[in-house]
Amino acid sequence: MADSSAYPGRPRWVKILGIITLALAVVFVVVHLAGGGFHHHGHLGAETPPATNQNTGN
Amino acid sequence: MARSSVRKLALTAHVTFSVGWMGAVACFLALAIAGLTGREDQAVRAAYVAMNVATWAVILPLCLASLLTGLIESLLTPWGLFRHYWVIAKLVLTALATIVLLAHTQPIGLLAHAAAHGTLAAEVQSVRVQLLVDAAAALSVLLLATVLAIYKPRGLTRYGWRKQHQRA
Numbered sequence: 001m002a003d004s005s006a007y008p009g010r011p012r013w014v015k016i017l018g019i020i021t022l023a024l025a026v027v028f029v030v031v032h033l034a035g036g037g038f039h040h041h042g043h044l045g046a047e048t049p050p051a052t053n054q055n056t057g058n
Numbered sequence: 059m060a061r062s063s064v065r066k067l068a069l070t071a072h073v074t075f076s077v078g079w080m081g082a083v084a085c086f087l088a089l090a091i092a093g094l095t096g097r098e099d100q101a102v103r104a105a106y107v108a109m110n111v112a113t114w115a116v117i118l119p120l121c122l123a124s125l126l127t128g129l130i131e132s133l134l135t136p137w138g139l140f141r142h143y144w145v146i147a148k149l150v151l152t153a154l155a156t157i158v159l160l161a162h163t164q165p166i167g168l169l170a171h172a173a174a175h176g177t178l179a180a181e182v183q184s185v186r187v188q189l190l191v192d193a194a195a196a197l198s199v200l201l202l203a204t205v206l207a208i209y210k211p212r213g214l215t216r217y218g219w220r221k222q223h224q225r226a
Binding site for chain 1: 143150151158195211216219223
């Protein structure tokens with residue numbers, strides 16, 4: 001006899017959503033760490049940093 | 059009676075902040091598209107400056123408010139925080155979106171600074187594309203969270219199952 005109070009387990013949609021979320025999280029991290037990341041663009045093409053911009057009016 | 063009013067207030071706040079967050083991300087996406095495809099230099103620069111303002115003044119506060127009110131609401135209602143899978147899934151998606159948003163505030167700020175003070179060099183093209191892709195992904199995640207909140211797919215966690223049987 002099966003125990004009616006036994007936990008039925010995780011629904012299928014949870015497993016599918018979990019796998020998709022995990023895969024997308026891995027893709028996101030890999031893309032950002034491998035070259036396309038923002039950390040390589042510290043200056044982002046700015047011609048003058050803010051500190052050197054103060055005397056431009058003289 | 060008083061508890062019911064508090065629940066409704068929490069629900070109203072959570073829906074307002076969440077919908078506002080989604081709308082603000084949609085605007086961010088529109089600005090990212092305008093910044094990437096625009097032909098007029100002034101308009102492109104303005105788009106990136108506006109994206110930075112929107113991030114700090116609207117998106118980030120709404121994101122944190124949505125997360126906080128969601129937590130409060132789950133604790134005030136019989137749904138709980140760890141009893142139903144849809145609540146956990148929504149919490150995980152919101153937490154991930156918040157982390158990703160926090161990680162993007164610096165590059166958005168740097169891009170806005172570059173747009174305001176210098177030229178947008180070709181090397182930042184990948185960052186501009188990245189922001190567009192991430193905004194589209196964020197909008198998809200928020201839409202998914204909305205679908206979960208409305209449909210509330212079945213599925214009790216082990217903890218929720220135990221609690222339900224304790225009450226029965």
